[in-house]
Amino acid sequence: MRKKLLASVLVAAMAATMLAGCGSTDDNTTGSTAPAASTTESAAVTTVAAEAESIVSAPTELTFIFADGDEGAKASMNEIVNRFNAAYPDITVTIEPGNGGAYSEFIKTKDSVGEFPDVMEMRDTAMYVRAGKLEPLSEEITSLFRTTTEFNGQVYTAPLSGENTQGIIYNKKYFDDNGLTEPTTYEEFMTLCQTIKDKGDMAPIVVGGQDIWHMGFLFHKAYNDQVLSKDSDFIEHCYDGTKDFSDETMKATFQELKDIFQYAQDGWTSTPDAQITTFLVNDMAAMMYSGTHMFSQIDAADPDFEYGWFAIPSPDGKTRLVGGAGVGGLAISAEAAKDPDKKAAAEAFIKFFFAPENYKVYCETLNFIPTTVDEPQMDVSPVFQEVIDANASADDLAPMWNGRVGNNELPPDFRNFTYKTLTEVLQGTRDIDSACDELNKTWQVSIQSFNPVTGVGIE
Amino acid sequence: MQKRRKFDKTAFVFIAPAFIFFTLFIIVPTVSSAYYSFTSWDGVSPNVKFIGLANYKEIFTSARFGNALKNTIILTVFISIFENAFALALALIVDNVRWGKNFFRSAFYVPVLVSGIVSGFIWKIMYNYNFGTINTILKDIGMGDFRQDWLGNNKLTLLMIGVVLVWKGAGYYMIIYLASLQSVSPDLIEAAQIDGASPWQRFKSITVPLISGAFTINFTLSLINGLKVFDQINVMTDGGPGFTSETLVYLLYKVGFNEGRQGFGTAVGIMLLFIIIILNTLQQKFLRSREVQM
Numbered sequence: 083m084r085k086k087l088l089a090s091v092l093v094a095a096m097a098a099t100m101l102a103g104c105g106s107t108d109d110n111t112t113g114s115t116a117p118a119a120s121t122t123e124s125a126a127v128t129t130v131a132a133e134a135e136s137i138v139s140a141p142t143e144l145t146f147i148f149a150d151g152d153e154g155a156k157a158s159m160n161e162i163v164n165r166f167n168a169a170y171p172d173i174t175v176t177i178e179p180g181n182g183g184a185y186s187e188f189i190k191t192k193d194s195v196g197e198f199p200d201v202m203e204m205r206d207t208a209m210y211v212r213a214g215k216l217e218p219l220s221e222e223i224t225s226l227f228r229t230t231t232e233f234n235g236q237v238y239t240a241p242l243s244g245e246n247t248q249g250i251i252y253n254k255k256y257f258d259d260n261g262l263t264e265p266t267t268y269e270e271f272m273t274l275c276q277t278i279k280d281k282g283d284m285a286p287i288v289v290g291g292q293d294i295w296h297m298g299f300l301f302h303k304a305y306n307d308q309v310l311s312k313d314s315d316f317i318e319h320c321y322d323g324t325k326d327f328s329d330e331t332m333k334a335t336f337q338e339l340k341d342i343f344q345y346a347q348d349g350w351t352s353t354p355d356a357q358i359t360t361f362l363v364n365d366m367a368a369m370m371y372s373g374t375h376m377f378s379q380i381d382a383a384d385p386d387f388e389y390g391w392f393a394i395p396s397p398d399g400k401t402r403l404v405g406g407a408g409v410g411g412l413a414i415s416a417e418a419a420k421d422p423d424k425k426a427a428a429e430a431f432i433k434f435f436f437a438p439e440n441y442k443v444y445c446e447t448l449n450f451i452p453t454t455v456d457e458p459q460m461d462v463s464p465v466f467q468e469v470i471d472a473n474a475s476a477d478d479l480a481p482m483w484n485g486r487v488g489n490n491e492l493p494p495d496f497r498n499f500t501y502k503t504l505t506e507v508l509q510g511t512r513d514i515d516s517a518c519d520e521l522n523k524t525w526q527v528s529i530q531s532f533n534p535v536t537g538v539g540i541e
Numbered sequence: 542m543q544k545r546r547k548f549d550k551t552a553f554v555f556i557a558p559a560f561i562f563f564t565l566f567i568i569v570p571t572v573s574s575a576y577y578s579f580t581s582w583d584g585v586s587p588n589v590k591f592i593g594l595a596n597y598k599e600i601f602t603s604a605r606f607g608n609a610l611k612n613t614i615i616l617t618v619f620i621s622i623f624e625n626a627f628a629l630a631l632a633l634i635v636d637n638v639r640w641g642k643n644f645f646r647s648a649f650y651v652p653v654l655v656s657g658i659v660s661g662f663i664w665k666i667m668y669n670y671n672f673g674t675i676n677t678i679l680k681d682i683g684m685g686d687f688r689q690d691w692l693g694n695n696k697l698t699l700l701m702i703g704v705v706l707v708w709k710g711a712g713y714y715m716i717i718y719l720a721s722l723q724s725v726s727p728d729l730i731e732a733a734q735i736d737g738a739s740p741w742q743r744f745k746s747i748t749v750p751l752i753s754g755a756f757t758i759n760f761t762l763s764l765i766n767g768l769k770v771f772d773q774i775n776v777m778t779d780g781g782p783g784f785t786s787e788t789l790v791y792l793l794y795k796v797g798f799n800e801g802r803q804g805f806g807t808a809v810g811i812m813l814l815f816i817i818i819i820l821n822t823l824q825q826k827f828l829r830s831r832e833v834q835m
Contacts, residue, residue, distance in 0.1 A: 184799075186799065187798045187799055190584055190585060190798060190801075191798070193585060194584070206801075209583065209585055209586075209801060210585065212586060213583075213585045213586040213587065214587070215585065291693075291782070292692075292693070292778070292779065292781065292782075293779070294779055294781065347671070348670060348671075348690065349669075349670025349671055349690040349693050350693070351690065351692075351693030351694075351781065351782040352668070352669065352670050352690050352691070352692040352693030352778075352782070353669075353670070353671070353693075357669075357671075357672070360672075361671075366671065494583065494800045494801030494802065495796060495799075495800030495801065495802055498795070498799065498800065499605075502780070502781060502783045502784050503783065505781060505782050505783040506782075506783035506784070509695060509782060509783065511695055511783065512783075520604070523604070524605075527599055527603070530595070531581040531592070531802070531804075539581070539583075
């Protein structure tokens with residue numbers, strides 16, 4: 083009898099635990115019973131909602147996926163979706179997990195299995211536009227932004243933020259204690275690195291080289307300095323055959339990177355991006371080269387850590403930054419748009435997302451530069467304000483080399499191949515000439531199936 | 542005249558579910574992969590363009606495929622040898638210990654239960670240059686000069702991945718060896734002992750021939766597993782540094798799913814299928830000829 087009683091209690095406890103698990107608030111999932119937002123602001127939105135006229139003819143559900151690898155992105159997206167669900171009782175936006183780092187593959191897999199989301203953060207815009215998977219955005223939406231990217235006269239993405247401006251984030255206390263100052267020229271920057279290296283108490287720069295995309299930050303900086311500064315249509319010229327990757331500017335790119343990487347920490351090839359904050363806040367490295375999204379990660383890792391920011395000047399003395407609206411952003415699935423209710427709901431969601439009071443949450447949390455005409459009033463840190471000011475005064479503001487469209491769009495497999503080849507050069511297993519040859523060979527293969535200049539792979 | 546066999550409805554009913562699932566999930570995808578390998582499909586677009594043998598031509602001329610094939614062979618040979626050697630050693634230990642037999646058997650089997658992804662994460666943390674367990678211990682015991690960038694040094698990366706695969710897989714093969722060892726008749730061992738055979742002679746001349754069936758199974762499995770390695774590479778190195786640890790399956794995944802070249806990826810998959818069939822056939826032929834029938 084006692085055994086039976088014990089068994090019953092255990093079963094009940096187990097069931098309760100499971101039910102509790104099911105009912106727990108998952109950061110990633112916002113169902114139809116999404117709690118109303120807790121802020122006063124959202125309470126106000128809820129009130130507006132109750133009074134708002136329904137924009138759908140029947141209760142409508144939307145699936146929404148975004149790259150949720152960053153905690154800040156997850157928190158802010160959840161907050162905005164909660165607000166929307168509270169504001170539009172007839173519409174339920176459900177966030178589905180976005181699989182963090184491998185986002186592009188994840189979206190492709192969802193598409194393959196027939197679960198392409200209704201609304202999503204789109205990154206490989208050109209590919210999906212060509213595949214007819216995205217719905218053009220209305221004028222009402224596109225007019226919300228300062229700049230957008232067009233494909234044959236149509237806009238398919240609402241840019242979530244200005245391109246992630248990269249620069250050096252440094253240990254301010256260490257700089258102050260050692261009388262180090264922000265460099266104003268490229269030579270000063272290299273001298274600064276050498277000074278820190280000579281001191282020997284920490285690595286000059288921390289690089290998260292294990293994540294191949296992280297290599298893109300410094301690669302783009304050198305490529306921008308050496309290639310784009312001399313020929314902004316270099317890729318187009320490689321497509322039409324007038325240039326190739328043995329170009330002197332490309333060799334100079336590799337050389338600039340070799341010069342910079344001699345100051346990277348030991349073990350940079352096996353250091354993941356997620357670990358570089360640890361290096362900075364624990365006095366293991368004096369500087370990191372990354373985007374503004376790192377500010378919130380540094381604050382989370384050590385709220386007392388003091389940091390500064392500066393752009394690395396180009397060797398020719400100019401300041402070239404990654405900035406402006408990119409090709410990615412929120413997009414609506416063409417399939418979902420066939421249903422008038424879903425289309426109306428998706429458009430309402432995007433407009434709601436970019437309303438200043440909601441968009442502010444996203445930009446503030448992630449330290450992103452807003453893209454909207456009606457900019458949110460952001461309460462930003464002085465460091466972030468420096469980035470915004472640098473964007474305004476930069477000599478050149480452009481998207482990443484792999485984020486360009488039209489005749490300068492890269493073949494799908496070329497970016498990663500370049501970064502991996504670069505790693506070989508930086509590790510000394512391949513010389514620069516051989517790396518350029520490898521890039522040429524792969525390029526020749528790639529353009530057989532993708533060449534926007536000749537139209538191959540574009541139709 | 543041979544009598545025609547009667548159609549057995551009961552047998553058909555039992556076979557049908559497995560046959561249908563196998564056809565749907567193995568045969569159909571394999572055949573459709575063969576088709577896509579002749580196309581330039583990007584994995585998304587509804588337009589699938591037939592490009593003949595272009596993908597295969599690229600495979601035979603691509604340094605990247607050659608590098609992935611070389612890495613796959615190195616890893617496969619490494620784990621086939623060391624996984625089996627390690628597993629056999631563990632099986633002999635478990636078979637011969639006087640106490641705690643069940644404990645050792647379970648303890649050695651635990652790594653098998655850990656998923657490939659999880660084991661990859663665990664070892665990635667242990668191998669980490671700056672914060673990893675291995676380098677920390679080396680530093681703490683005054684051997685800091687021996688610290689290595691285990692996954693970042695391109696001379697060590699494949700070896701380190703191989704170590705993880707051996708650690709994870711050996712327990713499984715141990716169970717097969719153990720079952721085989723326990724089926725060896727004690728009478729034969731005892732007779733050899735009486736005849737004055739040393740332990741090594743008994744092992745070499747009696748035990749090994751009698752467990753050769755287990756060798757065949759284990760070498761076949763480790764060969765196939767070696768050719769299919771993916772999880773640990775995905776988690777630990779992402780095929781890097783550079784292309785150092787890119788294997789065929791990883792290349793297939795990267796080009797197919799990450800780089801939008803599903804057509805080329807499936808061509809790599811088809812090549813892998815043929816490589817597995819050829820190697821497995823050769824291996825079976827070699828190992829079967831050495832088995833002793835009791």
